[in-house]
Amino acid sequence: MSSKKKTNSIIALMPFVVFIGVYLGSGIYLQSKGVEMAFYQFPAPVAVFVGVISAFILLRGSIEEKFETFIEGCGNSDIIIMCIIYLLAGAFAAVSKAMGGVDSTVNLGLTYIPAQYIMAGLFIISGFISLATGTSVGAIAALGPIAVGVATKAGLSMPLTMASVLGGAMFGDNLSIISDTTIASTRTQGCEMRDKFRVNVYLSIPPAIITVILLLVFGKPTTITTLQACDFNIIKVLPYLFVLVLALMGANVFAVLTGGIFLSAGIGLFYGDLTVMSLAKNIFLGFTSMTDIFLLSMLTGGLAELVTKAGGLECLLNGIQKMVKGRRSAELGIAALVSLTDAAVANNTVAIIINGSIAKELCYKFKVDPRKSAAILSTYSCIIQGFIPYGAQMLVLTSFAKGAVSPMQIIPLVWFQELLLVSAIIATFVPFADGFLRKHPWNWEKGQVEAKSEVA
Structure with missing residues (x-):
């Protein structure tokens, strides 16, 4: 009986293998053919849909039973909440950009940062934009085209300039309250965004400070030129600060993002950057920009439910537990899983969604605080995403140099990523990032923080 059950459990994992195999295989094939952005040509929702079809073929039970299980997973409250947050975050980012928020933020930084500090300034500006908009x-x-122009004018090292922009972008993406990595990691682990942010701050701020210092020392321009003052409107930066501050205060995430949309809309209408019609179109554009991740999350939720009920998750956990001996090794196991998956699929959000349910099970078996687990999922996936030469971030960045700089020249100079990796590993053995967690212990019985707060 046990042998039969084990066999069935292994078969239950095959739909996930099919999903990853189709997604990874298409990327490798297209890469070999020289297709640009090869790992992003085959839509991830289609790949997971292939996995769902294979689940209906391979797993036991009637079609009606499997369909009910699939719908139950798609309609899981955490999945639906995650999808709605995606839509609102997309709308906020689109409206804020349309009314000139991103341009004002970039120009504000370039205007007030002295030319001799511009390399560190690019890191800071990139980090803030990513933190505010939720997208690296x-x-x-x-910022990429501007950074290339500034580097050429000031005699800066082009690879180091690009590395500073990339590092800043990944810094902001990892910390952002409205990034898809934060949304996916917190919803899969069942914790609040602000709590994951607080843990991430301890992991990310020291590497960021050291990176800024290194860029100030080694990123000095060969020719000091006065950068031309750029037009900006400080009012147009306010929606980003509004969303960030209210989210960290613990306000309901739906209220925060909706308020941010209205604030950006009001500013855009007042200054004439938006009309009622263009506002409506940009809100819808923001919604549709999240279509891929929306469908991926929903379909993956259904696939995960099919795999779990068939015994696949239990089989995988049993295999992992043979290598996991306690809390520390469980944290390293979660880190390894999401890192390997991200290296394979070249998408940090996809990697988090795939490993979210596994990580949550490991949390409850080995007493890893889910807020720490959410930070681990987000941090390690962002680390790997910034290193892989075939990731979207690296491909978009190098495209601005028109072939003059290769990913291999940039990767060794992404100091923030390297320092963040060191910080994350040290935090497993020296829990300097766990002070907040010890002060507000996790309620393991109820699966939520004992200090009651409004659910985001």
Whole structure:
């Protein structure tokens, strides 16, 4: 009986293998053909849909039973909450950008940062844009062309300039309250965004400070030139600060993002950057920009439920537990899982969603605080995403140099990523990031923080 059960459990894992195999295999094939952005050509929701079809074929039970299980997973409250947050975050980012928020933020930084400190300034500006908008790719797309121009004018090292922009973007993406990595990691682990942020701060701020110092020392321009003052409107930066501050205060995330949309809309309408019609179109554009991750989350939720009920998750956990001996090794196990998955699929959010349920089970078996687990999922996936030469961030960034700089020249200079990796590993053995967690212990019986707060 046990042998039969074990066999069935292993078969239950095959749909996940099919999903990852299709996604990874298509990327490798297209990469070999020289296709640009090869790992992003085959839509992830289609890949997971192939996995769902394989689950219906391979797993036992009637079609009706499997369909009910699939719908139950798709309609899981955490999945639905995650998807709605995606939509609101997308709308906020689109409206804020349309009314000039991103341009004002970049120009504000370039205007007031002295030319001799511009390398460190690019890291800080990139970090703030990514933190405010929740997208590292968006931050790179906004700042990348400007950074290339500044580097050429000031005689800066082009690889180091690009590395500073990339490091800042990943710093902000990891910390951002509205990034898809934060949304996915907190919802899969069942914790609040602000709590994950507080843990991440301890992991990320020391590496960021050291990176800024290194950039101030080694990133000095060969020719000191006065950068031209750029037009900006400080009012247009306020929506980002509004969302960040209220989210950290523990306000309901739906109220925060909706308020941010209204504030950005009001500013855009007042200054004439938006009309009622263009506002509506940008809100919808923000919604549709999240279509891929929305569908991926929903379909993966259904697939995970099918795999779990068939015994696949239990089989995988039994295998992992043979290598995990306690809390520390469980944390390292979660880190290894999400890192390997991200290296395979080249998408940190996909890596988090795939490993979210496994990480949560490990948390409750080995007493890893879910807030720490959420930080681990987000941090390690962002670390790997910033290192892989075929990741969207690296590909978009190097495209601005028109072939003059390769990813291999940039990767050794992404000091923030390297320092963040060291910080994350040390935090497993020297729990300097756990002070907040010890002060507000996790209620293991109820699965929530004992200090009652409004659920985000």
